[in-house]
Amino acid sequence: GAVVSQHPSWVICKSGTSVKIECRSLDFQATTMFWYRQFPKQSLMLMATSNEGSKATYEQGVEKDKFLINHASLTLSTLTVTSAHPEDSSFYICSAREPQGLNQPQHFGDGTRLSIL
Amino acid sequence: QQQVKQSPQSLIVQKGGISIINCAYENTAFDYFPWYQQFPGKGPALLIAIRPDVSEKKEGRFTISFNKSAKQFSLHIMDSQPGDSATYFCAASHGYQKVTFGIGTKLQVIP
Numbered sequence: 406g407a408v409v410s411q412h413p414s415w416v417i418c419k420s421g422t423s424v425k426i427e428c429r430s431l432d433f434q435a436t437t438m439f440w441y442r443q444f445p446k447q448s449l450m451l452m453a454t455s456n457e458g459s460k461a462t463y464e465q466g467v468e469k470d471k472f473l474i475n476h477a478s479l480t481l482s483t484l485t486v487t488s489a490h491p492e493d494s495s496f497y498i499c500s501a502r503e504p505q506g507l508n509q510p511q512h513f514g515d516g517t518r519l520s521i522l
Numbered sequence: 523q524q525q526v527k528q529s530p531q532s533l534i535v536q537k538g539g540i541s542i543i544n545c546a547y548e549n550t551a552f553d554y555f556p557w558y559q560q561f562p563g564k565g566p567a568l569l570i571a572i573r574p575d576v577s578e579k580k581e582g583r584f585t586i587s588f589n590k591s592a593k594q595f596s597l598h599i600m601d602s603q604p605g606d607s608a609t610y611f612c613a614a615s616h617g618y619q620k621v622t623f624g625i626g627t628k629l630q631v632i633p
Contacts, residue, residue, distance in 0.1 A: 513558075515563075
């Protein structure tokens, strides 16, 4: 099946630093990737939709300047949490949608556990 | 507004039993209904999906039942095993639009 790789799987850093998370589709070209945030025992909250070659579309309430998304190629999207603070600690998950046709399934990465000290 | 309502939020089933998770949706434009399985510390994995032109889809021990008129769909896990213990999310989408997830059901299968 389709594979989406997310890196790193776990990162701990000091408050005020910026953290970059990579999301790669390994066996298909993804024109659209998604970034989610998940709090413990809760559902996935869509943060933004990333389209290759264009600006990301952010969901209401998500700070664009805080969560920078770059979708530079058909297989790579990155999420940079800028000037991270403890309240940004969470589980971040990316997904990529198979490109052919409507309603293609999304495949998820294994997530990145971000802990800000 | 929760567009996909999922129940129950937690479920305990004995090994060998049937696990049933229900979802209801409001947006009649939805035309793709996937189910995802998530283990702790991992991302969700696509389990099975259905489109509204069929009423049932079966893959191994997993079956989706779909009732278009009632705007409901459910996941049945037959012969549930301890390895099935995970959180299950139903979801719905339309065309190229974003996927809407249910709140999740934590399933525990006890020996």
